Amino acid sequence: MRELSQSGWERWYGTLERAFGGVAEAPEERELWNSLTEFERSFGFWDGEACVSTAGAFSFRMSVPGGTVVDAAGVTMVSVAATHRRRGLLTAMMRHQLDDVRERGEALAVLTASEPVIYGRFGYGVGSHQLRLEIDKSRVHLTAPAGADAADGLRLRYADPVEALADREAVYAQRVAGRPGMLARRPGWERLITLDPPGDREGMSPQQCVLAERDGEVVGYALFAVKPEWDFKGAKGTVRVQDVEALDPAAYAALWRFVFGIDLTSTVMAPGRPVDDPLVHLVSDMRRSDLRVRDSLYVRLVDVGAALEARTYQAPVDVVLDVEDAFCPWNQGRWRLTGDAKGASCKRADDDSPADLALSVRELGSAYLGGVPLTQLAGAGRVRELRQGALAEASLAFGSPVAPWLPHGF
Known part of the structure; x- marks a missing residue:
């Protein structure tokens, strides 16, 4: 694995094009993506002289419930050559990328998925629809x-x-x-x-x-x-x-x-x-x-506490969340979220604080922008209510009066 250089962009991008069918994009489109590429956030695997996988991220600012615009890593240009599948390259790239996102202090990572089944195992949940x-x-x-x-x-x-x-x-x-x-x-x-x-x-x-x-x-x-x-x-x-x-x-x-x-x-x-x-x-x-x-948009909470504090809540909420996150273990455990329409606090829960809801970071990603109710996820068995009434309270608070929406891809 190595970071992308300007001189290696054509080969790296050609690997991406081939993974998506091999039809070359128009010169003006390639030029645009070259100019937008953040080389320090783009990388891939090489097998000798051959580039065999790609991944990158854009440094975005994204709106969250309450109107705040926060830093978010826009995960993009992810591919693995058909000759090198089933070797753990994607997992290694996701590991490297999420570690980097955390080091940069970005609480959120977002992406659009070519296939919905790919990214759930890395903690991404469907956060908006179109x-x-x-x-x-x-x-x-x-x-x-x-x-x-x-x-x-x-x-x-x-x-x-x-x-x-x-x-x-x-x-x-x-x-x-x-x-x-x-x-x-x-x-x-x-x-x-x-x-x-x-x-x-x-x-x-x-x-x-x-x-x-x-x-x-x-x-x-x-x-x-x-x-x-x-x-x-x-x-x-x-x-x-x-x-x-x-x-x-x-x-x-x-x-x-x-x-x-x-x-x-x-x-x-x-x-x-x-x-x-x-x-x-x-x-x-x-x-x-x-x-x-x-x-449409898939959302991943890279820092649970910072992400939940960055947005506001449309109704008062005070719940302890038992969060499962095997891929980013720093998020694993219980978090106490308190908040309302003016702001929020989300800190590690005291040892004697019982959990009110149990869910994985994937479900938190789905609910984060306010477009997927926690009650709907609970109906699918993805969220468990541990204190009676906590589910309704949290689901109402997490909602948004306006549906989340990604206006264009990346």
Whole structure:
């Protein structure tokens, strides 16, 4: 195992590409990931001159319940060559990485999984989900609240996606603290949002952008592409929405209404939306919106005490958690969590303090952002209640009024 050097990046990244099917990415995409790579946090195994595994991490800032934005390691680019599987390389890389995350003082590690079964044994739990919609515009219409019209001072206009980048990022930055799981984009990461290689468009247009303005200020935006299609009956194009963000409900609805009104299209596709997206209550027919939910962000508490103290709790809580964590044994044992909407304390429990709940660090990761109730995990036998009433108390406290959401991958 060794740390990645700039000169070794092409070989290292080629190993990653091969593990994910062997199709080379567009030059502009490779250049972006090269520029974003944190070489001191990237490493792999070499067998002679051959790179046979890869792993890395990004230094992220992520919102947690209560609005605080905390340091989190964004685990990424993990692969093992098919010739070197079943030799413990992945386990060794996870061991090295989590030790490093701890040394850096980051209480959390997060990732998106190529396959859900991989990372649970290393303490990662599903912390957020995403919603996919595919809407038949011929059967579904959209309503908008008051204030969503030009008569109300709201103006929509097309803008070049790159030229509008600063305005879009300003809107996005204001949204981060309000939803757990969102990433505060560091310099350079805004380029990911406008990355649009022609070879990846699958018949779609180049990326398009519409801004929503009120009193001369940008209050929202939509990023999307259009796939023109025709048959004997006429036009049946598709609008694929990359992102819609707005600072108020009227602007949000107006942007979606614009998307629904794009001419010569019959389908709106919106992958990767929050599971509590207000769009679900703007459409006239949920059934014909083809709603599908899947796992998104996986969360790992690297320092249980620091992580649980970093967020707030929507109801008062005072529980002793008996935490199982074989992979990071410094977390193993009983922790007393006390907190409310103003703050929290999580310290090692006294020897005479009986445990109220028993669970593994994986379940803590799932519950951490407030999107997976502890009661649901208990129903699956993953959390055990040791004091009557403790489960309901803790589950309510851990919840979030807004569903966690990861807006883009990494």
